[in-house]
Amino acid sequence: MTDRPRLAVVGAGPAGLAASLAATSRGIHVTLVDSAARVGGQFYRRPAAALGALRPQALHHAWHTWERLRDGLAAADSVEHLPDRHVWCVERRSDDFVVQALLGPDQRESESVRADAVLLATGGYEKVLPFPGWTLPGVVTAGGAQAMLKEGLVVPGRTAVVAGTGPLLLPVATGLAAAGVEVAALVESADPRAFARRAGALAALPGKVAEAAGYTARLLRHRVALMPRHTVVAAHGERRVEAVTVAALDGEGRVEAGTERRIPCDTLAVGHGMLAHTDLAESLGCRVEGLRVYADDEQRTDVPGVWAAGETTGVGGSALALAEGHIAGRSIAARLTGRAPDPREWAPAAKSRRRLRAFSALLDTLYTPSAHWTDQVTDDTVVCRCEEVSAGEIRTAVAELGAGDVRTVKLLTRAGMGWCQGRMCEPAVAGLAGCEQTPARRLLARPVPLGVLARAGEPQEVLGGEPRVDRGGEPQEVLGGEPREDRGGEPQEAHGGEPREDRGGEPQDAHGGEPREDRGGEPREAHGGEPGVGQGG
Amino acid sequence: MNPLRRAGARPGPAFTVTLDGREIEALPGRTVAATLWAAGVTSWRSTRGAGRPRGVFCGIGVCFDCLVTVNGRPNQRACLVPVRPGDEIRTQEGTGHDD
Ligand SMILES: Cc1cc2nc3c(=O)[nH]c(=O)nc-3n(C[C@H](O)[C@H](O)[C@H](O)COP(=O)(O)OP(=O)(O)OC[C@H]3O[C@@H](n4cnc5c(N)ncnc54)[C@H](O)[C@@H]3O)c2cc1C
Ligand code: FES
Numbered sequence: 001m002t003d004r005p006r007l008a009v010v011g012a013g014p015a016g017l018a019a020s021l022a023a024t025s026r027g028i029h030v031t032l033v034d035s036a037a038r039v040g041g042q043f044y045r046r047p048a049a050a051l052g053a054l055r056p057q058a059l060h061h062a063w064h065t066w067e068r069l070r071d072g073l074a075a076a077d078s079v080e081h082l083p084d085r086h087v088w089c090v091e092r093r094s095d096d097f098v099v100q101a102l103l104g105p106d107q108r109e110s111e112s113v114r115a116d117a118v119l120l121a122t123g124g125y126e127k128v129l130p131f132p133g134w135t136l137p138g139v140v141t142a143g144g145a146q147a148m149l150k151e152g153l154v155v156p157g158r159t160a161v162v163a164g165t166g167p168l169l170l171p172v173a174t175g176l177a178a179a180g181v182e183v184a185a186l187v188e189s190a191d192p193r194a195f196a197r198r199a200g201a202l203a204a205l206p207g208k209v210a211e212a213a214g215y216t217a218r219l220l221r222h223r224v225a226l227m228p229r230h231t232v233v234a235a236h237g238e239r240r241v242e243a244v245t246v247a248a249l250d251g252e253g254r255v256e257a258g259t260e261r262r263i264p265c266d267t268l269a270v271g272h273g274m275l276a277h278t279d280l281a282e283s284l285g286c287r288v289e290g291l292r293v294y295a296d297d298e299q300r301t302d303v304p305g306v307w308a309a310g311e312t313t314g315v316g317g318s319a320l321a322l323a324e325g326h327i328a329g330r331s332i333a334a335r336l337t338g339r340a341p342d343p344r345e346w347a348p349a350a351k352s353r354r355r356l357r358a359f360s361a362l363l364d365t366l367y368t369p370s371a372h373w374t375d376q377v378t379d380d381t382v383v384c385r386c387e388e389v390s391a392g393e394i395r396t397a398v399a400e401l402g403a404g405d406v407r408t409v410k411l412l413t414r415a416g417m418g419w420c421q422g423r424m425c426e427p428a429v430a431g432l433a434g435c436e437q438t439p440a441r442r443l444l445a446r447p448v449p450l451g452v453l454a455r456a457g458e459p460q461e462v463l464g465g466e467p468r469v470d471r472g473g474e475p476q477e478v479l480g481g482e483p484r485e486d487r488g489g490e491p492q493e494a495h496g497g498e499p500r501e502d503r504g505g506e507p508q509d510a511h512g513g514e515p516r517e518d519r520g521g522e523p524r525e526a527h528g529g530e531p532g533v534g535q536g537g
Numbered sequence: 538m539n540p541l542r543r544a545g546a547r548p549g550p551a552f553t554v555t556l557d558g559r560e561i562e563a564l565p566g567r568t569v570a571a572t573l574w575a576a577g578v579t580s581w582r583s584t585r586g587a588g589r590p591r592g593v594f595c596g597i598g599v600c601f602d603c604l605v606t607v608n609g610r611p612n613q614r615a616c617l618v619p620v621r622p623g624d625e626i627r628t629q630e631g632t633g634h635d636d
Contacts, residue, residue: 035598037619042597047544048619050566054545086598105618125599137580137592144596148616152571153540156579156593179540239590240579385594385602388586419601424594 008115013041015310016121022329133235157266253371386418
């Protein structure tokens with residue numbers, strides 16, 4: 001046990017790591033809770049330890065920043081890393097918080113961590129808009145292909161097309177090519193003329209432009225066909241993708257008739273941008289603006305004791321996540337020790353944050369999915385992958401049954417009611433219904449076994465920060481998506497009848513050593529140009 | 538260059554698992570999904586409704602498309618579950634339950 005104020009950080013990506021280092025070096029005890037086995041988040045996802053990679057940096061970008069974070073963490077004396085914990089709820093009590101996490105990968109047990117403050121640094125996930133054939137095996141998200149490559153050192157096939165829109169496509173195509181995949185084409189819906197028109201604004205971050213140019217040069221060396229202002233109109237195949245049809249877009253974002261071309265491939269890596277995880281913030285009652293968690297200049301949400309940093313507060317890459325996390329960590333350290341922080345202390349990070357936000361806002365206007373993407377979505381295209389709801393059913397709900405928002409479409413069609421809790425299909429449903437995507441207000445951040453839920457409802461003694469284990473039932477019986485009748489068959493353990501295991505007090509990763517003023521997480525502008533807006537890696 | 542070579546990987550000894558009874562080789566540290574990809578397999582589930590094949594989509598535990606039955610337990614996310622020696626991996630039909 002420690003007398004230090006306690007901070008629970010949810011998410012060990014760049015934002016969570018920078019915040020943990022900034023806070024712990026200022027006297028805060030940090031419990032870093034993350035669903036992955038190792039720290040790093042999406043950007044610094046590394047090969048599994050047992051794969052013995054001697055050159056993990058070969059698949060990465062900005063590795064020196066990772067080394068600083070890693071060394072800072074190793075030297076930190078009061079950061080406890082709890083891996084394999086999927087947080088499904090953060091509960092606010094009268095004078096503290098309880099973070100509830102399912103133990104992965106089994107997810108049958110839940111653990112809770114008590115803290116005086118919480119930082120939400122849960123990052124985001126990729127948005128993919130549907131098209132005929134997008135559910136075929138071999139069609140994967142661009143980030144997913146990257147994640148499997150970085151962690152499992154594995155690729156999905158021999159010949160890939162990388163498609164969609166956004167700055168992530170460049171490093172993904174480069175990474176696949178470097179890993180021996182023949183990348184037949186990079187299909188990007190953005191219009192290069194729009195980039196030319198904004199050349200002045202882009203030049204504000206020359207490092208980023210050079211980075212993109214570097215990727216492009218490498219792709220050309222790998223003989224990747226670059227197809228800007230093009231889109232994938234369909235993926236073809238029976239048991240897996242065998243080819244895609246791509247076509248040019250006209251100035252309005254419509255497919256130009258007669259430009260369709262078939263490209264044989266066994267892999268399509270596709271993405272249309274990123275979405276923030278806002279679920280935990282929503283259930284805490286934090287303000288969500290558009291599709292991102294609101295945070296003030298100190299990265300505080302509007303709920304006292306809850307901070308947010310990184311992509312959960314808006315998508316902008318790893319360098320922005322680092323800057324925001326650093327500011328959050330310093331703000332938390334000050335506030336938890338009864339001081340009002342002086343923002344001048346973090347002026348360099350605030351400056352990076354301002355520049356990187358402006359840059360990512362600019363990129364948002366340049367990288368846009370084709371304006372008329374719904375034209376390609378045939379009525380028989382599956383839109384909700386979990387519940388297998390077709391575009392035709394959604395259109396009927398809108399045109400004939402009068403559904404005018406995502407929620408009503410969901411109630412009428414079940415789109416968004418499955419395992420993924422609507423994360424995959426919400427943007428598509430909103431697009432087909434012709435309405436704005438709004439925060440989903442999920443009750444729970446993860447599907448949770450009934451047994452765990454039943455137990456969580458009981459009055460509980462949560463020990464200060466020591467994880468406590470609750471045994472739940474089978475994860476088949478889950479709430480969080482909506483329960484469905486036909487999911488029967490599994491004995492329910494709704495009362496979570498098993499004895500609970502209170503873990504003894506050893507913090508897992510307690511590294512000895514003196515607290516030190518480590519700036520591991522501090523974004524620096526000095527190293528080789530701009531702090532990578534981080535579409536690298 | 539293949540990704541293992543590129544990252545200079547020196548994995549621990551390979552072991553065997555089965556997919557629907559067929560033996561496949563696995564490397565320690567990989568997930569079930571990575572193991573199946575390395576064996577050239579991209580689908581291991583058929584959907585409840587139309588019985589369509591599915592495998593990895595998001596790769597990070599968010600989409601639940603990669604559900605698989607491992608050692609008799611259905612609905613495991615293959616992209617999260619680490620592979621273990623002797624694992625019996627089964628293609629999951631529908632809910633994975635006999636209904
Ligand atoms: C699949 C994928 C691949 C990407 N690849 C790249 C890339 O190669 N290059 C690049 O520049 N950018 C990439 N990105 C963008 C990336 O999100 C940012 O660059 C950067 O990692 C954001 O940092 P962050 O700290 O905000 O969040 P993240 O790095 O996303 O870290 C968030 C962490 O929180 C964890 N988490 C989320 N929810 C929970 C929960 N409920 N309970 C417990 N833990 C939770 C996640 O597992 C993750 O470890 C990728 C994004 C995705 C989704
Ligand atoms: S691939 Fe999406 S959860 Fe596994």
